[in-house]
Amino acid sequence: MAKRISLAEADCPVARALDVIGDRWSLLIIRDAFDGVRRFSDFQSGLGIAKGMLAARLRDLVERGVLATEPASDGSVYRDYVLTERGRGLFLVVVALRQWGEGHLYQKGEHRSRLVDTAKNAPVAQLELRSRDGHVLRWNDARVQKVGEKSGARKRKAAR
Amino acid sequence: MAKRISLAEADCPVARALDVIGDRWSLLIIRDAFDGVRRFSDFQSGLGIAKGMLAARLRDLVERGVLATEPASDGSVYRDYVLTERGRGLFLVVVALRQWGEGHLYQKGEHRSRLVDTAKNAPVAQLELRSRDGHVLRWNDARVQKVGEKSGARKRKAAR
DNA sequence: CAGTATCCCCCCTGATACTG
DNA sequence: CAGTATCAGGGGGGATACTG
Numbered sequence: 001m002a003k004r005i006s007l008a009e010a011d012c013p014v015a016r017a018l019d020v021i022g023d024r025w026s027l028l029i030i031r032d033a034f035d036g037v038r039r040f041s042d043f044q045s046g047l048g049i050a051k052g053m054l055a056a057r058l059r060d061l062v063e064r065g066v067l068a069t070e071p072a073s074d075g076s077v078y079r080d081y082v083l084t085e086r087g088r089g090l091f092l093v094v095v096a097l098r099q100w101g102e103g104h105l106y107q108k109g110e111h112r113s114r115l116v117d118t119a120k121n122a123p124v125a126q127l128e129l130r131s132r133d134g135h136v137l138r139w140n141d142a143r144v145q146k147v148g149e150k151s152g153a154r155k156r157k158a159a160r
Numbered sequence: 161m162a163k164r165i166s167l168a169e170a171d172c173p174v175a176r177a178l179d180v181i182g183d184r185w186s187l188l189i190i191r192d193a194f195d196g197v198r199r200f201s202d203f204q205s206g207l208g209i210a211k212g213m214l215a216a217r218l219r220d221l222v223e224r225g226v227l228a229t230e231p232a233s234d235g236s237v238y239r240d241y242v243l244t245e246r247g248r249g250l251f252l253v254v255v256a257l258r259q260w261g262e263g264h265l266y267q268k269g270e271h272r273s274r275l276v277d278t279a280k281n282a283p284v285a286q287l288e289l290r291s292r293d294g295h296v297l298r299w300n301d302a303r304v305q306k307v308g309e310k311s312g313a314r315k316r317k318a319a320r
Numbered sequence: 321c322a323g324t325a326t327c328c329c330c331c332c333t334g335a336t337a338c339t340g
Numbered sequence: 341c342a343g344t345a346t347c348a349g350g351g352g353g354g355a356t357a358c359t360g
Binding site for chain 1: 176188194208246250257260265279280282285286287292293
Binding site for chain 4: 164201211212214215237
């Protein structure tokens with residue numbers, strides 16, 4: 001009894017997303033994958049995660065189509081773990097988390113890192129939500145509606 | 161032995177963020193808080209979460225400064241749970257997750273919801289990472305550097 | 321190096337019952 | 341309604357040993 005509730009079929013994209021990457025380790029693995037980490041031991045030493053845990057998380061992420069295995073790029077007998085298209089789609093999630101962490105989870109004077117635009121080498125990249133005509137949207141400006149729903153129904157971001 | 165590793169002091173903003181909201185429920189609670197949910201039972205019925213779990217998660221989120229309690233707005237003896245400044249900072253995280261879930265976790269033809277700009281009532285809001293001069297950054301365009309670090313050191317998104 | 325296997329503890333998680 | 345208390349199961353999570 002008391003089986004863990006699956007969010008995979010929830011009628012909310014946020015819930016479905018959390019069903020896939022809503023745990024302590026998955027997004028850290030994905031963050032490292034964005035950094036170019038591909039090998040088991042590199043994930044393991046970088047994260048300080050137990051090998052069994054790492055193997056389980058990698059297996060799940062592959063199973064859910066976020067990562068894929070391919071023959072090792074260096075010709076060894078082992079596998080590389082690389083982001084799929086679906087996995088690369090998580091880029092903005094990682095950036096958003098990073099931005100929040102930088103802005104809200106450090107003490108004054110503590111060491112921190114920052115996203116930079118490699119073209120300009122300018123440390124200024126900033127994640128923003130914009131409407132199509134270019135103005136920045138804040139929390140109060142955005143709501144959720146069902147696709148195709150007419151503007152009459154005034155639900156506030158229901159999406160349940 | 162084998163104590164759970166805390167990520168709270170990790171030297172990576174993503175890890176710190178996950179230490180706070182890296183679990184199955186926190187971001188769903190926060191999503192509902194953005195929707196205007198403030199009461200215990202509203203969270204509970206909306207999420208289908210066990211009461212004990214919900215109480216624990218709410219307590220943690222308050223403890224970590226994401227939510228705050230205040231006297232109930234309707235004058236009852238109970239408390240409301242509202243987002244703090246820090247909590248509101250998670251808006252883009254929720255939006256990013258939503259966007260990813262919408263784009264990658266639904267079958268064709270399945271029902272889905274969408275973010276809209278309430279000013280225009282246009283269902284087109286899109287999260288993007290832009291450099292300060294306005295061009296959209298993709299994964300390959302962004303790296304992480306330590307604050308103040310000169311452009312010499314060519315680490316790819318180290319941030320460890 | 322890249323895992324698998326095993327052990328084991330703790331805590332996450334849900335269910336139910338109880339209180340004011 | 342808004343929780344707290346308690347229970348029970350399973351799996352997260354780490355450590356270590358083992359295999360190819």
